[in-house]
Amino acid sequence: MSTPSDHRFAALSPDELARATADAMYKADACSRALGLELLEVRPGYARMRMAVRADFLNGHQICHGGLIFTLADSTFAFACNSYNLSTVAAGCSIEFLRPVQGGDELTAEAVEQILSGRTGIYDIRVTNRAGETVAMFRGKSAQIKGRVIPAES
DSSP states (O other), rough: OOHHHHHHTSOOOOOOOHHHHHHHHHHHHHHHHHTTOEEEEEEETEEEEEEOOOOOGTTSBBOOOHHHHHHHHHHHHHHHHTTSOEEEEEEEEEEEEOOOBBOOEEEEOOOOOOEEEEEEEEEEEEEEEEHHHHHHEEEEEEEOSSSSSSSSOO
């Protein structure tokens, strides 16, 4: 059964819908914006983001705080799994930290949908440094909830 929201976006290609959804999410995502996360690319089931490792991101060992690497991966996961304009949240996730990240580096996270079955999806997110080395691997399980990222017009 179609909804007004379906009709509103019927003329958009899947890539255009993913971009419109990402634009709406980014505008509402104060955390990602405050941390300087940049959305580089989005398409259905895929997203790529970048984050500069600022001095205030360093922990007591003078390497990037793992929580900030996690946040970059988690935000990228969110943009990928919401790319169909169906409200989706994390049902679970894990991360493996593989190498330290120095201040002044730049991280890129790339989220790739592995499977979408019913209302559940699995996404793998690779986080790399400026040299292209993998610094972390994140796996997220998504769950669709009621609603849309961009709701139907009133």
